[in-house]
Amino acid sequence: MTGFLIIEDEAPIQVILKRLIGNMGYDVTIANDGEAGYRLVQENDFDVILTDLIMPGRLQGFELLRKIREAKPESSVIVVSGHPSSETLAECQKLGIQDFLSKPFEMSFVRVVVQKLLNRRASSARTESKL
Numbered sequence: 001m002t003g004f005l006i007i008e009d010e011a012p013i014q015v016i017l018k019r020l021i022g023n024m025g026y027d028v029t030i031a032n033d034g035e036a037g038y039r040l041v042q043e044n045d046f047d048v049i050l051t052d053l054i055m056p057g058r059l060q061g062f063e064l065l066r067k068i069r070e071a072k073p074e075s076s077v078i079v080v081s082g083h084p085s086s087e088t089l090a091e092c093q094k095l096g097i098q099d100f101l102s103k104p105f106e107m108s109f110v111r112v113v114v115q116k117l118l119n120r121r122a123s124s125a126r127t128e129s130k131l
Contacts, residue, residue: 002118003044004028007037007051008080009066013103017050020107021114028038034059038085041071048117053081053088076117080105 001083004026008014018028029046030035033055041049053061068077079092082103092100098120099113 002026002048003046005031005037005044005046005049006038007031007034007049007050009033009055013052013080014069016107017110020110021050024111024114032062033057034064035122036070038064038067041068041075046072046075047121048076048078048114050078052081056106064097065092065097069095078113078117092108092127103108 004021004055006014006017006021006028008017008030014030014032018030022028026048029040029044030052031040032049034057037049037051038059040046049072050065051068052117053065059067065077065079067077073096076098077096078101079097080088080101081088084100084102089100098117101113
């Protein structure tokens with residue numbers, strides 16, 4: 001089963017995303033902040049990590065993304081932020097982030113982004129297995 005980690009400090013968004021992704025048939029784990037999320041990343045193998053950029057605590061934003069990338073380069077990462085800017089998007093691209101969701105977002109759009117990402121992962125895995 002595909003494992004998702006959601007790193008998000010806002011409880012209503014946690015509930016919505018967990019329900020949406022869980023209803024798509026995926027196993028979902030929640031972390032309330034960057035520190036807890038990073039510990040989970042180190043201890044588990046998640047296929048997809050969906051993280052907010054701005055959260056309370058010391059570990060957040062691009063520092064969190066860099067640490068995730070170093071620890072689990074094979075995991076796909078989706079960033080969620082209420083403060084999108086061209087600089088933020090450019091930095092996310094440099095860090096190899098697969099997709100970006102701006103808050104507020106439509107649930108149907110989240111579903112499309114998640115499905116598109118999983119389709120790309122499956123296609124990539126099939127290509128690698130043929131090599």
